[in-house]
Amino acid sequence: MPVSPLPRRDAASRANLNIAGRLAAPVTMAHERVMTVDSQIGAALHGNGLRRGTVVTIDGAGSAAATLELLSATTRIGEWGAVVELSSRPREMAGLAAAEVGVSLERCAIVRDVSSERWPAVISALLEAMSMVATAVPSNVRMADARRLITRARERQAVLVVVGAGWPAEASLRINAGPSRWHGLEFGDGLLAYRDLSIAIADKGAVRHAHLGQRALAG
Amino acid sequence: MTRVLIDERAPRSCCVRIANWEILSTWWERPELQTKPFAICERVGSRVVVRAASPLALSDGVVVGMRKREAEARCSGIEILDSDPTIIARDFEKMARAVEALTPRLELEEPGKLSFPTLGPARYFGGDVALATRVHEALTPLLGEHLSWARVGVADGRYVAGLAARESRNNENRIFIVPPGDSATFLASFPVAALGDLPLAELLIRLGIRTLGDFANLPAPDVLARFGRDGLRRHEMAKGFDYLPADLSVPPLDLVECSELDPPVTRVDVAAFTAKAMADRLLSRLGELGLGCTRVRVEAETEHGEQLCRVWRHEGALTSAALAERVRWQLDGWLAANSPSANINIHDERALQDLSVLAECGLTGTDTTTGALVLLRLVPEEVVPGSGRQLGFWGGDAAADERVDRVLGRLQGMLGLDSVGTFVLQGGRTPLERVTFLPWGEAREPQRVTQSNDTTVVWPGQVPSPAPTRVFDPPRQAELLDHVGASLRVSGRGEINAEPSALHAKELPDGGGQVTNWCGPWLHDVRWWDRRSARRRALFQIVIKNAADGDVACLVSIERGRAKLDAIY
Known part of the structure; x- marks a missing residue:
C-alpha cells in the first residue's frame, strides 16, 4: 500500500512527529561535551578536560600561562578561541608564548580596546561563535551581566575563561595558578630555563593540585 | 527596414567604460595632484604593486603591476597613494547620474563600468551611433578634457558590448558599434584571455586554442564534457551570449x-x-x-x-x-x-x-x-x-568559520577595524617584535620573514625561549635600581655600573621587590644604519621574590637611560 505524504496542515500529526524525532535524536553524554586538555592541567581536571558551556576563573601569578594552555587545547582541535583585552589595562597578550605552547594563532582572535561599557556585549557576541573566550573582567561589571554571560555560554556550549580577580558570579571551576619557581637563572649568570608552576583546581568543592612546567624550546 | 531578432540571451546593450577611472576620481578628490606624478598601489601578498599610475608617472616609465620600490626608482618625486575603493565608487555615482539622464535602466558592474539595454533608448535617440554620441555628450561636463577616456561600445549582449567599449580606444570618437548579429565575427579574433577566466585561458592556450573564434567552434557537448558547466558558460560567451546560466529563475x-x-x-x-x-x-x-x-x-x-x-x-x-x-x-x-x-x-x-x-x-x-x-x-x-559550498554534514568547520567571520566583522564595526584581528609570527628579537597583529580580513602575512628556503631564521640577539606569557605593548615604565637605590646605567660599551638589586613597576605584584637572580645585559643595536629609527637598548632577565607568588621573572630593557618592563614570564 503506498504511503501518502503527511498533509501540511495536519498539525497534530506534525506535533507527534516532532516528539518522535526528539525521542529518536542521538543522546549526548556528559563526557562528549568535554573539551580535552592534554597538558598537566588536564590531568587534574575531572574527565581530563573542560566541560563546555561553563565558566572557568583563573587567577594567581601564572594565570596567563594557564590561560594559554587552555587556549591551545581549544585551537589545536580546530576550534576557535578569542582573547579580549580591556582598554583600561595595558595590552599584554603574548603571541609568541601562545605559539610556543601550541595555540594555532590563525584560530585565536584578539579583540582589543574593549571599554567596560561594551564589555558584556562583546563577550556575548564572541560566545556565539567561539568555543573559548578568555578575558579579564572590568572592575564595575554588574551581577546581572555576569549571569547573562553564564547563560549565554551554556546556550552556545562555549567556555568562558575569566582571567584575574573580579568575577562577581559563580564559576564551575576555579583555578589558582601560583606560586611558581624559576630554574636556570642565577645571580648575574645563566638563563631562564624552566618554570615549575603549582596549580590548585577547585571543582565542586574538591580541590586538586597539579604542576605546570614551562620549558625552553630547543634551538 | 530589417527586423532585428531579439535574443534574450544577448539583448542589445551599451557599455560605458571610463579608462583610468581611479586616476580620474583621485584628481577629483585631490585637485592638486593633477600636475604631479602619482601611483595608486595595493598590497598583493607580501608585495606592494602599482595598480594605476597617472599619465605623468606613465611617461616616466612606471608600468602597472610594477613593484612600488621600482616605481619610486624610475620616477623621482612620485607620490604613492593607497587604493581606496570607497572614493572611487562614490565618484562613479556622478557618472551614473549623467548617463541616467538618457536612460533609466542602468546596471553598474564595477566602479568605472556600467551598461544598459539599448532597445528603447536607441530607438528614441535615432540609432546606436546617435545614442553613443549622446552618452559622450552627457559625460562631457564631467570629464572635460579627458573625454577621450570615456569608451562606449554597443553590441548584442553585455559581454560583447564590454569588449566593444574596450576596442573603441582605436577609434577617433571612442565609439565602437558591433552591428546586430555580427558578434561572432567581432569576437573571433580576441584571445581567449578575454573570457576573464585565467586558469581556463591558460589551459586552452596549451591545448592550442588561442582565440575566441577557435573556442566557439568547438562542439558544445565536448566542451561540457571536458570543461564542465562553467566551461560551457564561457563557451556561450565566446559565441557572443551573456554569462548567464541557462535556467535563469525569477526571484521569489x-x-x-x-x-x-x-x-x-x-x-x-x-x-x-x-x-x-x-x-x-x-x-x-x-x-x-x-x-x-x-x-x-x-x-x-x-x-x-x-x-x-x-x-x-x-x-x-x-x-x-x-x-x-x-x-x-x-x-x-x-x-x-x-x-x-x-x-x-x-x-x-x-x-x-x-x-x-x-x-x-x-x-x-x-x-x-x-x-x-x-x-x-x-x-x-x-x-x-x-x-x-557543501557544508559538512553536521554544519562542520565551514559553518563555524563562517560564524566566526560574521561575529568578528560585527565587532570590527563596533570597536574599529584595528581592534579585532589575529597574531602572526615574524622575525625579530624581543617577544613583542616577534609577532605582528593583523586586523581581521587582512592577509596573514608577516612583515618580516621567519623562513628562508624552508629553514627558520633565527635573528641574532633573539631573546631565548621560553617566551614570556605577558608581553606589554607598549613596554611599561619601571625602575631598575642598584644597592644604593640609584638607577642602573649601561655604558656605551654595554657595561653596567652596578649589579641590579631592586625592580619596581606598577604591573608587578606588590609593585616589585628585591632582585634575587638576574643576567644581562644583552645589547641590541637596532637599525643603526637609519638615524631616525635607530634604537639602542640593553636587555636583562630578572627574577624577583614575592611572598605570595614565589618567583616573578621579568624581561627588562634599558633604553636612553630609562628602564622599561617589557614582559613578565
Whole structure:
C-alpha cells in the first residue's frame, strides 16, 4: 500500500512527529561535551578536560600561562578561541608564548580596546561563535551581566575563561595558578630555563593540585 | 527596414567604460595632484604593486603591476597613494547620474563600468551611433578634457558590448558599434584571455586554442564534457551570449530585504552597518533556497519622501562581503553627492525641458538627497542556482568559520577595524617584535620573514625561549635600581655600573621587590644604519621574590637611560 505524504496542515500529526524525532535524536553524554586538555592541567581536571558551556576563573601569578594552555587545547582541535583585552589595562597578550605552547594563532582572535561599557556585549557576541573566550573582567561589571554571560555560554556550549580577580558570579571551576619557581637563572649568570608552576583546581568543592612546567624550546 | 531578432540571451546593450577611472576620481578628490606624478598601489601578498599610475608617472616609465620600490626608482618625486575603493565608487555615482539622464535602466558592474539595454533608448535617440554620441555628450561636463577616456561600445549582449567599449580606444570618437548579429565575427579574433577566466585561458592556450573564434567552434557537448558547466558558460560567451546560466529563475517575491532606519541616518558608516546585516540576511535566505544573486537593486528613501534606486550587477554570484561593499559605495555616493542639475548637460534641451516641467510641479530634484535616509531596501533582481559550498554534514568547520567571520566583522564595526584581528609570527628579537597583529580580513602575512628556503631564521640577539606569557605593548615604565637605590646605567660599551638589586613597576605584584637572580645585559643595536629609527637598548632577565607568588621573572630593557618592563614570564 503506498504511503501518502503527511498533509501540511495536519498539525497534530506534525506535533507527534516532532516528539518522535526528539525521542529518536542521538543522546549526548556528559563526557562528549568535554573539551580535552592534554597538558598537566588536564590531568587534574575531572574527565581530563573542560566541560563546555561553563565558566572557568583563573587567577594567581601564572594565570596567563594557564590561560594559554587552555587556549591551545581549544585551537589545536580546530576550534576557535578569542582573547579580549580591556582598554583600561595595558595590552599584554603574548603571541609568541601562545605559539610556543601550541595555540594555532590563525584560530585565536584578539579583540582589543574593549571599554567596560561594551564589555558584556562583546563577550556575548564572541560566545556565539567561539568555543573559548578568555578575558579579564572590568572592575564595575554588574551581577546581572555576569549571569547573562553564564547563560549565554551554556546556550552556545562555549567556555568562558575569566582571567584575574573580579568575577562577581559563580564559576564551575576555579583555578589558582601560583606560586611558581624559576630554574636556570642565577645571580648575574645563566638563563631562564624552566618554570615549575603549582596549580590548585577547585571543582565542586574538591580541590586538586597539579604542576605546570614551562620549558625552553630547543634551538 | 530589417527586423532585428531579439535574443534574450544577448539583448542589445551599451557599455560605458571610463579608462583610468581611479586616476580620474583621485584628481577629483585631490585637485592638486593633477600636475604631479602619482601611483595608486595595493598590497598583493607580501608585495606592494602599482595598480594605476597617472599619465605623468606613465611617461616616466612606471608600468602597472610594477613593484612600488621600482616605481619610486624610475620616477623621482612620485607620490604613492593607497587604493581606496570607497572614493572611487562614490565618484562613479556622478557618472551614473549623467548617463541616467538618457536612460533609466542602468546596471553598474564595477566602479568605472556600467551598461544598459539599448532597445528603447536607441530607438528614441535615432540609432546606436546617435545614442553613443549622446552618452559622450552627457559625460562631457564631467570629464572635460579627458573625454577621450570615456569608451562606449554597443553590441548584442553585455559581454560583447564590454569588449566593444574596450576596442573603441582605436577609434577617433571612442565609439565602437558591433552591428546586430555580427558578434561572432567581432569576437573571433580576441584571445581567449578575454573570457576573464585565467586558469581556463591558460589551459586552452596549451591545448592550442588561442582565440575566441577557435573556442566557439568547438562542439558544445565536448566542451561540457571536458570543461564542465562553467566551461560551457564561457563557451556561450565566446559565441557572443551573456554569462548567464541557462535556467535563469525569477526571484521569489518575499526575498526583498527591507529595513527601516529609525532614527533616520545621515552618516554613511551607520547606514553601511545596517546594510551589512541586510546583505548577510538576504544571502543566507537565498542560500537556503539554493540560489545566488547576480543583480541586486539598492533602494533608499529619505525623510522627505525621495526615492533613490540603483542596480548593481556582478558576474558570478555576489558574496555577502561584495554585496555589502556595493551597498556601501552606493550609500556613499548618495549621501555625498551634489545636486543633480549640475550634472545635466545644459545643451541637452530635452533634459532642460524635463527639469523645468519638474520645477513647475514643485519638484526641484529628481535624484538628490535632501534629508536623512529612513528606509533601505535590497531587491534581488536576478537570481541563479547557487554554486554554493557543501557544508559538512553536521554544519562542520565551514559553518563555524563562517560564524566566526560574521561575529568578528560585527565587532570590527563596533570597536574599529584595528581592534579585532589575529597574531602572526615574524622575525625579530624581543617577544613583542616577534609577532605582528593583523586586523581581521587582512592577509596573514608577516612583515618580516621567519623562513628562508624552508629553514627558520633565527635573528641574532633573539631573546631565548621560553617566551614570556605577558608581553606589554607598549613596554611599561619601571625602575631598575642598584644597592644604593640609584638607577642602573649601561655604558656605551654595554657595561653596567652596578649589579641590579631592586625592580619596581606598577604591573608587578606588590609593585616589585628585591632582585634575587638576574643576567644581562644583552645589547641590541637596532637599525643603526637609519638615524631616525635607530634604537639602542640593553636587555636583562630578572627574577624577583614575592611572598605570595614565589618567583616573578621579568624581561627588562634599558633604553636612553630609562628602564622599561617589557614582559613578565
